[in-house]
Amino acid sequence: MSKSKKGMNIQAKQQRAGWFFLAPASIMIAVFSFYPMIQAFLTSFTTGTGVNVKKADPLFYNYTRMLADKTFQRSVGNTFLYLAIEVPIMLVLAILLAQLLNNKDLKFRGLFRTMVFLPCATSLVSYALIFKSLFALDGLINEIFVNLGILENNYNFLGNTGSARAIIIIALIWRWTGYNMVFYLAGLQNIEYSVYEAAKIDGANGWKTFWKITVPLLMPTIVMTVIMSINGTLQLFDESMNLTMGGPAFSTITMSHYIYNNAFGLGVGKFGYASAMSFFIFVLVAILSAISMKVGDNRD
Amino acid sequence: MTKKNSSAIQRRLIPTYIFLVIVSFISVFPLYWMIAAATNRSVDIARGKITFGVYAIENFQKLASQNDLWGALGNSFFYSIVQTVIALFVCSLAGFGFELYHDKAKDKVFSILLLAMMIPQVATMIPLFKMISTAKLLNTVWAFILPSISTPFLIMMFRQNSRNFPVDILEAARLDGLSEIKIFFRMYLPVMKSTYAAAGVITFMNAWNAYLWPKVVMADTRAQTMPMLIAKIAGGYTTDYGVLMMGVLFCSLPTMIVFFILQKQFAEGITGAVK
Numbered sequence: 001m002s003k004s005k006k007g008m009n010i011q012a013k014q015q016r017a018g019w020f021f022l023a024p025a026s027i028m029i030a031v032f033s034f035y036p037m038i039q040a041f042l043t044s045f046t047t048g049t050g051v052n053v054k055k056a057d058p059l060f061y062n063y064t065r066m067l068a069d070k071t072f073q074r075s076v077g078n079t080f081l082y083l084a085i086e087v088p089i090m091l092v093l094a095i096l097l098a099q100l101l102n103n104k105d106l107k108f109r110g111l112f113r114t115m116v117f118l119p120c121a122t123s124l125v126s127y128a129l130i131f132k133s134l135f136a137l138d139g140l141i142n143e144i145f146v147n148l149g150i151l152e153n154n155y156n157f158l159g160n161t162g163s164a165r166a167i168i169i170i171a172l173i174w175r176w177t178g179y180n181m182v183f184y185l186a187g188l189q190n191i192e193y194s195v196y197e198a199a200k201i202d203g204a205n206g207w208k209t210f211w212k213i214t215v216p217l218l219m220p221t222i223v224m225t226v227i228m229s230i231n232g233t234l235q236l237f238d239e240s241m242n243l244t245m246g247g248p249a250f251s252t253i254t255m256s257h258y259i260y261n262n263a264f265g266l267g268v269g270k271f272g273y274a275s276a277m278s279f280f281i282f283v284l285v286a287i288l289s290a291i292s293m294k295v296g297d298n299r300d
Numbered sequence: 301m302t303k304k305n306s307s308a309i310q311r312r313l314i315p316t317y318i319f320l321v322i323v324s325f326i327s328v329f330p331l332y333w334m335i336a337a338a339t340n341r342s343v344d345i346a347r348g349k350i351t352f353g354v355y356a357i358e359n360f361q362k363l364a365s366q367n368d369l370w371g372a373l374g375n376s377f378f379y380s381i382v383q384t385v386i387a388l389f390v391c392s393l394a395g396f397g398f399e400l401y402h403d404k405a406k407d408k409v410f411s412i413l414l415l416a417m418m419i420p421q422v423a424t425m426i427p428l429f430k431m432i433s434t435a436k437l438l439n440t441v442w443a444f445i446l447p448s449i450s451t452p453f454l455i456m457m458f459r460q461n462s463r464n465f466p467v468d469i470l471e472a473a474r475l476d477g478l479s480e481i482k483i484f485f486r487m488y489l490p491v492m493k494s495t496y497a498a499a500g501v502i503t504f505m506n507a508w509n510a511y512l513w514p515k516v517v518m519a520d521t522r523a524q525t526m527p528m529l530i531a532k533i534a535g536g537y538t539t540d541y542g543v544l545m546m547g548v549l550f551c552s553l554p555t556m557i558v559f560f561i562l563q564k565q566f567a568e569g570i571t572g573a574v575k
Binding site for chain 1: 309323350390416420535545
């Protein structure tokens with residue numbers, strides 16, 4: 001009896017030690033993530049700046065203002081445009097590359113992988129500035145296109161809405177394809193080679209093998225990369241800020257960029273309004289992640 | 301496999317090779333161009349010069365004299381290293397606690413923490429700015445690192461990888477009379493070396509590349525980081541591309557070196573929490 005009680009004490013002591021170990025990290029997440037999120041929600045019901053902050057009247061003033069704000073609508077539209085075009089192209093390309101690089105007969109696999117993966121080593125600001133310079137009015141791309149006769153005169157890629165948006169999308173694909181490929185390569189390495197051998201014996205061609213074996217087995221990885229990509233795209237900031245500065249005339253601005261402009265960018269901080277918009281992004285991220293998870297779960 | 305057979309396989313792979321060479325070229329070219337441009341004058345870059353030039357030193361001197369290059373580099377290294385060390389300690393301790401001392405209540409806490417993954421950075425930015433500014437921490441290393449020390453991603457990574465930690469070691473250490481915290485330092489830390497390496501690489505990269513948050517809380521020029529510095533150079537009225545690309549090169553060099561030396565750990569760090 002006394003012995004078992006002593007044993008319990010030791011175990012209880014150990015469990016308590018466990019709580020001490022996880023406490024600092026947990027408290028920090030509560031203080032620096034959950035608490036600010038609640039604060040942002042409360043702030044979204046206020047108006048005014050500095051010491052003149054007061055409760056919004058009507059309470060949903062910032063939200064109704066947000067829905068009527070043309071620039072905000074534009075920023076939501078842009079963000080979803082990037083999401084709808086960039087994410088599918090990038091993920092398909094990433095799966096394709098992973099599939100090709102997973103071939104045992106392929107030579108220079110390591111070299112190819114390193115090169116495709118390399119863009120991940122550059123910071124977001126760096127690559128945004130590199131692309132900005134490449135596509136500048138007096139940049140290399142214009143020089144090449146004019147010399148090849150594709151363009152007659154230098155074209156202001158970043159100064160025109162359509163091309164500016166396209167460049168943001170191209171830049172995003174360039175930066176993130178290798179990153180996603182790494183997930184798929186890791187996922188493919190978990191698939192036994194014998195599965196493919198068996199498929200080959202059964203007469204399945206490469207295309208069929210890809211759809212019937214690779215994609216279903218990679219499904220959990222695909223769902224995860226989709227969620228990460230949605231999350232990342234909804235929060236795009238560095239590219240909009242440094243590649244196009246949101247221009248021309250806000251036609252490429254992202255939601256995060258517009259929120260930043262309202263809170264910290266131009267003159268007085270409209271914290272209440274910016275908070276309302278940021279809460280909107282939070283809801284979007286939550287909804288879209290939930291949908292992706294549901295879709296992924298229905299696979300069997 | 302016969303030789304003939306293998307050359308037949310290689311012949312069938314030719315389209316694959318061509319595709320991979322094109323993709324690799326597109327992946328590498330912008331970075332090559334950045335390095336080449338750092339050695340050229342702005343006029344030559346505008347004329348489409350893509351080979352290396354002889355103006356690297358001149359570009360560097362302009363970059364260093366017109367901007368506080370060493371200050372920004374020093375800040376970036378300082379913030380990134382401090383954040384990496386503290387984040388690894390706090391998050392690995394939590395991962396250790398969550399996995400090796402797990403019970404129902406702790407699992408519940410963990411699943412609540414995971415919800416923080418859904419919170420966009422821009423959503424907490426304003427309240428965090430107010431907190432940091434009230435605490436008079438603006439433009440200090442604390443402003444930079446505090447929100448990024450404890451992340452669900454890192455905790456999850458250490459928790460998942462702790463599953464491979466042999467429980468026998470734990471029991472043996474306890475029988476030897478080691479206290480729980482000493483088990484962490486003397487047993488867990490050395491055994492989990494590879495997880496620390498992967499987590500360290502990814503944390504350092506993220507800290508080095510951070511831009512939005514530092515822009516909010518490190519407004520003082522003396523506190524600025526490398527990404528902020530090069531963004532400022534690019535935002536000027538006229539841009540000297542040679543100087544700008546020299547700046548971009550300096551901003552990218554540390555992460556590229558880390559990438560080439562620790563590519564395996566970097567890849568593991570990215571996929572770290574997924575197992």
